[in-house]
Amino acid sequence: MNDAQHQYVDKVATFFTMFGSARAWAEILGWLMICEPAERTQAQIAEDLGLSAGTVSTQLRAHVQLGMVEQVRVRGDRTQRYRLRPGAWFEVMSSELGRIHAMGDIARAAGPVLPRDRPERVTELADLADFFAREWPPLLERMQANLTKGPS
Amino acid sequence: MNDAQHQYVDKVATFFTMFGSARAWAEILGWLMICEPAERTQAQIAEDLGLSAGTVSTQLRAHVQLGMVEQVRVRGDRTQRYRLRPGAWFEVMSSELGRIHAMGDIARAAGPVLPRDRPERVTELADLADFFAREWPPLLERMQANLTKGPS
DNA sequence: ACACGATTTCAGTATCACCTGAACTCACTG
DNA sequence: CAGTGAGTTCAGGTGATACTGAAATCGTGT
Structure with missing residues (x-):
């Protein structure tokens, strides 16, 4: 070394x-x-x-x-x-989906204590998690296509 | 409380x-x-x-x-x-772009020590960072549109 | 200028995770 | 079956950092 x-x-x-x-x-x-x-x-x-x-x-x-x-x-x-591991970096990005779902769960768990005043403090987090949960899989697909085809 | x-x-x-x-x-x-x-x-x-x-x-x-x-x-x-802060969660996602660039920089900084054996260990990381650097801004735009229009 | 509550700073304490080094296990060899 | 070398486990030392409590500072109203 x-x-x-x-x-x-x-x-x-x-x-x-x-x-x-x-x-x-x-x-x-x-x-x-x-x-x-x-x-x-x-x-x-x-x-x-x-x-x-x-x-x-x-x-x-x-x-x-x-x-x-x-x-x-x-x-x-x-x-x-x-x-x-070959594809290790890709794997890391894939596993991000788990954390996205966990965030959504945290936000939805607020149900019983959802504040009247500015509830978007919580609901925005839920919406954001949902958005990423939808977008992440296709993003990963495009990413894989991009990598295998040899980029830049 | x-x-x-x-x-x-x-x-x-x-x-x-x-x-x-x-x-x-x-x-x-x-x-x-x-x-x-x-x-x-x-x-x-x-x-x-x-x-x-x-x-x-x-x-x-x-x-x-x-x-x-x-x-x-x-x-x-x-x-x-x-x-x-209103939009705090959105802000967090936006700032992710900075970390993406940092990852790319780390990968490119390997230049002098890039291994002959399986150089994709490093180059894959660079490609991945580039991919996300390209995809992240439009993703953020769609996200904002999604949030303001009231989702779910 | 003074008084008062709110906030910041900081020295000291406690806690916790990393790292080491040594003892142990396991797999293989002569 | 003893010997060797790689890897694992774990008790203990160390360093870093979060938190407290108290003193200093700031900002505002009288």
Whole structure:
């Protein structure tokens, strides 16, 4: 891992850390975006980034559970490798639909306590969630078409 | 603040806390969604939610800076009131565009360290950011049209 | 100018999540 | 079956941050 790579990992890590993710989690993500080869073992990642084996194990598990990273086996070698999952970014956008629905549910749950004064404080949120729930699937379709056809 | 309201504030707070926001921040948001009247002073909010004046001051400032809450003056009363900003939710969605661009910048910043092996790990992210940068503005327009025309 | 309530600031405390390091498990090898 | 190396688990240290309570500040009316 050279200087430029280290710098880029730090850039990515800093970015995602702003949104509340753990430092190690973000560093692993950044490193898996640019490391060569794309497949690495836990021990290698720990060595590359200067993290403990325990931390790598825990945060890598988090990545796998989120669907960002997958485990692969290299022919002839029996140690487990990890790599960024193809289509990982697309997956993240797809999973956004779940959060949209959750927002809608929160808004609708206000029923019993819906205020007389300016009820749009709540209803606007519900309408917005409904709108996105409708728009998101076709948007994803267009997105996939755009990506597979090779853009810009 | 009755039982049902307390329960709803807790529901909203629990939801937003999952995404890493401070408890007090989320409770204030939930309360400002349903309190009556919609405008409240800091002292009232502190009393309603059982928070210290200092906490309310700090977290309310955070809401104002994010554009979720605004200060208003009620005629005849000189104490400051706070309320959920009309169109606050729409604003949140609009500001997403900034994060989309930031993602694209991160992806493009990989230039010097772009891997030979599976470079799509990075380029896919750039393509995805570009796609959303193009789609987001018209989406926002449709959204606004949808909201003003009274949906569902 | 003074008094009073509202708000801000800040030092101190408590809480919580990350990270480490060491012990443990498991799978494979000689 | 002992040995090795990878990965997991977990107790404990550390650092960051939310929250409190009190003192300072601000803004307004008398």
